[in-house]
Amino acid sequence: MSWRCVLALAAVLPLTTPASGASGDAALAVPEVCARAPLAAPLDVLEAVERALCHHPQTRQAWAGVMAQAARLETARAAYLPAATASIGAFKGNSSRAISGRPQLDSRQNSDTRAASVDLSWTLYDFGQRRAGVEQARALLEAAGATRDATLQSVFAAAAQAYYDLLSAQGALAAARDAEQAARESALAAAARHQAGAASLSDKLQAQTAAAQAVLSRVRAEGEAQNAAGTLAAAMGMSVATPLTLAAGPTSLPGTAFVQSVAVLLEQAKRAHPSVRAAQAQLQAAQQGVAAARADGMPTLSLSASVERNRQSSESQADADARSKSIGLQLRIPLLAGWSRAAGVHAAQAARDAKAAELAQTEQDVALELWKNYQGLGTETESLKASEELLQSAAQSADVVRGRYKAGVGNLLELLNAQSALADARQQRVQATSRWHSARLKLAASLGQLGYWAVR
Template sequence: MSGFARPLCALGLALAAGLACAAPPTAYDPLGSRQSLAGLPPPGQPPLGDATLPGCPPPFAGGRIGLAEAVQRALCRDPRGRQAWAEIDLAAARLGTARSAWWPTLNAQAGIGRDEQRLRQSATVGAAATTSTSAFDNRNAQLSLAWTLFDFGQRSATEEGARQTLLAATASRSQVVQQIFLDAANAYLQLLQAQGEMAVARETERIYLQGFLAAEAKHSAGVDDQAAKLQMQTAFAQSVVARVRAEGQLRTAQGTLAAALGEPPGRPVEADLDATRLPDTAFIRDTETLLALAEQQHPQLQAARAQLAAAQARSAAAERAGRPTLSLAASQGLTRRSGSEAATGLADRQRDQSVGLQLTVPLFDGFSRVYEARAAQAEAAQAEATLAVASRNIALEVWQAYQAFQTQNRQLDGTERLLGYATRSLEVAQGRFKAGVGGTLELLEAQRALADAAQQRIGVLSDWRATRLRLAAALGQLGLWSVRGD
């Protein structure tokens, strides 16, 4: 065997052995396209990378649930998370495809056939016509190798574009995770608010019922007229309607949260959270610092930057597609013949081998490369504009969330005082009404004021929590730390 044939056959055997011993296609990664994904929790695990968390919990059977557990269950079971993982797998596979262009291609061919030749010799003077037949089997095998050695950077640009696309897919997954987190937290807070409003509606109904019974007793005793009784009866009926409406809103909120947890909407669920205990706000700083943090670490901006870099790399690859390429080509073949070789005059074994360099120079392709390069440039310009739009929108979201949070901070104090005043006012009005000093309208007004104050307090508490999480999401910092104390 020649000096060239030996390494060529060795390479073929090595590659064949590698393929024979390879892992399943989903796990086999000979070119390391998935190395950057080693730190990401796989599907079926909480995707926030918190080492203190256990694995995904079993399906929720119903009952009370905390905010942190609700978020964790949503992160584990929301199909958007699996969809984002599929995007990462796709990008990693394309990166592997781009890296494979640096490697040689090795192909084997084999064939088998049978040839027959029939020779007829015409009769001559003194000799009769004769017919002779020869047949032989033909077996051949060939091993060919092709290896691109130089292409003016086209493979480098293609690989860089694929690498940046993988980075963009990874950042987009982080954005999806934060959106799942925020959606689940908002569904939980809506249920918490609905539970509070339901409690207020029931308490309001009870207060109005007491007022109606007191008015009815005074009317029966002849102390008050029928108009006062009817006013209290009307107010009580309105409170019943409000309670029924609150029950419907509560059931809707329960179904929304159950669906966010990956459970049927009819699964009973109750928010288990002390609404009066407020979580930490140490991450909230001045607006300039917050805007700088969002610009630096928001996953949507990271994905947009990576998409821009990928588009620029694809544009460079399109520009270099029309340049020459230098390749190494080599082949070795063997042909065996058996049968009537003596009759045919053919050798029973024939070897062919070749090795050389091949220069390919694109001359004309119908102007397709011109338009491909133009399309790649337009894609890069589009990605640049997308990044600018995302940067502007995120900065605006940070500003709006910050201002809303500051407003709700001030409203917290105001609603707390308002609730105290309304509670005291109702106590006084009830005492005056029982003593016959106060009138029905005074009592009704105090009852309405307390109900409104309680509703405002519940709404502000819920909005404050939601806006706090909204601000954390606008900064790209949303994580289980933000709900761990809840």
């Protein structure tokens, strides 16, 4: 099975738009990017996510787990079918007899034997042991599917986060370059004023120091951008040295229509989160394990039949051809097994109780994560508004102070402070935007309904 076909099966995943979110988004279809080698330039977040889903090792591991559990389910179902065994054999032999002192009585005989048989066994009734095994395997398959969903959503979220991190790092780099350019211009202006005798040497040196600090900040921002690019490339299953060119960031923020009251979101997460669904399925499997352990000590009724043919020929006797057939019912009644069956039932019950506790813990963890991400999105939304106001104020202040300084009525310290405040405001705006996208993505992921709608 190709991974293109495997990803086509992802249409059953809950990676769709929530009922309260934007409409028109289908479930995960086959990403076309899986079939094309060239990397799009510029790269958008959708292609980054699709490439991660296609090539990340965790997705392949998750699908292999589902396939293995599906095979185990078929094995459990096979217990309802009859079992037949055929045997065919051909044998050659010889025998000799020698009597001491009477060689005339010595004899030697060769024989040729051929045998064939077919045995049939079919369990007719077993007090629910096979049914429990099938239901247990089916529940484990559901758990594997839910674990696969959780893995895909984790890979999805990690790739999208890496994309936003790189976008943020590039934005921070652009802001650092702007700050560097402004600092250089201020240093040139201070040098010109010093040469004209309108400024002191101290002003000139302070301006040069600020310019050097701006260069250092830009160099560090370049390093952060390179690290973020390598992280995104690795998330897409590519070489960390792959050059990446991102599409321009969105001019407007994506919608948050999926955000409802926290009570409604908690109910959605409890119902749809793949981690909860996996824990629920594992609890069901453990319950069926108890039923199977109890049925293990019950009688079984089986149908058995056999057909056998044996043909033998020898040099001294006529050929012999023997045939036999048999059919019957067999009732197997376990009598004593050294209390092992009772211990097996107790072990299965303990495993069931452990899975019940695990489900409760998972529900609690999911609820807590959702609560934190819900509060986080609210905080980052307010921070985003405040960062916009801060940036506008700092930009206006820097323009005014720069004009005053060029006109000769301002001082250098005032200019450097204004430029530093503007650079800091730009950085905070970039960081606030990145944190808002991250908070929105985390909230969608904590609902267990992360999909392409979340990055559009």
